[in-house]
Amino acid sequence: MCEWRSKLDPDYRCKVPPEPRSKYCIFHEPGKKDIERFKRKFYEQIDEEGPKEQRNPRYDFMGYVFPVGIATLGDRWEKDKVLLPQLIEGPIRCSEVTIKGHAEFFKAIVRGHVSFEHAVVEGKAIFQDATIGGGVDFSRGTIGGGAFFGGARIKGAVNFQRATIKGDIVFEHATIGEHAYFLKARIGRHAFFSRRYDQRRWQLLFCQDWG
Numbered sequence: 001m002c003e004w005r006s007k008l009d010p011d012y013r014c015k016v017p018p019e020p021r022s023k024y025c026i027f028h029e030p031g032k033k034d035i036e037r038f039k040r041k042f043y044e045q046i047d048e049e050g051p052k053e054q055r056n057p058r059y060d061f062m063g064y065v066f067p068v069g070i071a072t073l074g075d076r077w078e079k080d081k082v083l084l085p086q087l088i089e090g091p092i093r094c095s096e097v098t099i100k101g102h103a104e105f106f107k108a109i110v111r112g113h114v115s116f117e118h119a120v121v122e123g124k125a126i127f128q129d130a131t132i133g134g135g136v137d138f139s140r141g142t143i144g145g146g147a148f149f150g151g152a153r154i155k156g157a158v159n160f161q162r163a164t165i166k167g168d169i170v171f172e173h174a175t176i177g178e179h180a181y182f183l184k185a186r187i188g189r190h191a192f193f194s195r196r197y198d199q200r201r202w203q204l205l206f207c208q209d210w211g
Contacts, residue, residue: 001014003018004025007118008096008118012063016056026041027065028064033065035068038067039077046059058090059091059093061097062094062097064097064098065097066098069103069104070083070102071083071102072088072104072105087108090112092115095117099121101123102125102126103116103125105126106130112134113135113156114135116136116137117138117140118140123144124144124145131152133155134156135157136156138159141164146167146189147165147167147168147170148170149169150171150173151172156178157176158179158181160180161182161185164188165187166189168187169192170191170192
């Protein structure tokens with residue numbers, strides 16, 4: 001099996017067989033990879049095709065190195081992204097991923113938590129008008145563009161502790177069910193927040209290391 005190991009979850013084991021002459025599967029292989037083959041294998045996982053013992057759980061992408069962006073809207077075979085369903089029945093685990101593009105969850109509906117701890121998103125993180133059934137965690141993550149959550153409805157907490165966002169971060173007209181944590185976060189440009197349309201009261205927790 002693939003030999004990739006998580007720094008966050010020592011019990012994690014990838015079920016996908018390694019690539020020829022590699023210790024890692026096509027998802028965890030850090031080097032250059034065949035994008036079309038990556039997409040085929042990725043769709044086998046989210047469509048739950050092939051032997052269960054040789055594929056990871058449907059929305060568990062922990063440690064994956066995406067050679068393109070990920071999105072919930074668009075054409076499944078667009079060259080610059082892989083497509084997820086717009087309605088995701090369960091949590092998404094993207095901890096420790098690398099995405100060489102945008103993470104586009106525009107108008108997505110996720111029936112659970114969205115985890116991007118220690119992730120690297122080289123492009124933007126777009127969650128505008130998304131509905132998240134749990135919390136959103138980007139703690140210790142890096143976003144190369146902006147993070148856009150305008151109009152999002154998030155049932156749980158938002159966690160950007162020790163995260164680095166190199167562009168703007170936008171939460172205008174967002175609804176957050178719990179707290180929003182930005183302890184020691186570093187924002188490269190501007191941060192926009194508004195509670196005008198909030199249905200529940202929420203609090204932003206900062207500290208002196210906000211950058």
